[in-house]
Amino acid sequence: MDLIAALLLLGVLVFDTVSHLCLKAASGRLTHSEGLEYWRLLSTDPVLWVGIGMFFILFFVWVGFLSRMPLGQGVMLGSITIVGVMLGGRLFFGERLTRERLTAISLIAIGVAMVGWGQS
Helix, strand or coil: CCCCHHHHHHHHHHHHHHHHHHHHHHHCCCCCHHHHCCCHHHHHCCCHHCCCHHHHHEEEEEEEEHHCCHHHHHHHCCCCCCHHHHHHHHHCCCCCCCCHHHHHHHHHHHHHHHHCCCCC
């Protein structure tokens, strides 16, 4: 993987993680609302729109990354974003990291490293 592809992968990780965390934050603040009222309030939350904007930027970064990698390798490398989302969930929302989840994060990270920096 060349430097540009590595930077694009870092961008994918950042934008994907931030977008998911924004959607979680926006939706989590409206636990007292239901039905159409929930959706009305959610649609006016700036954090939701930051998350949507991050997904928009992510689309272009992801396309740029995939243009530099074989598809199978690129998609496997992109799975590293689950690590960022899971750690962000722990940091910002106090979600539990069980032994099983930590094992899964470790295996994903090892697999991504093997795919990304192995022979093409």
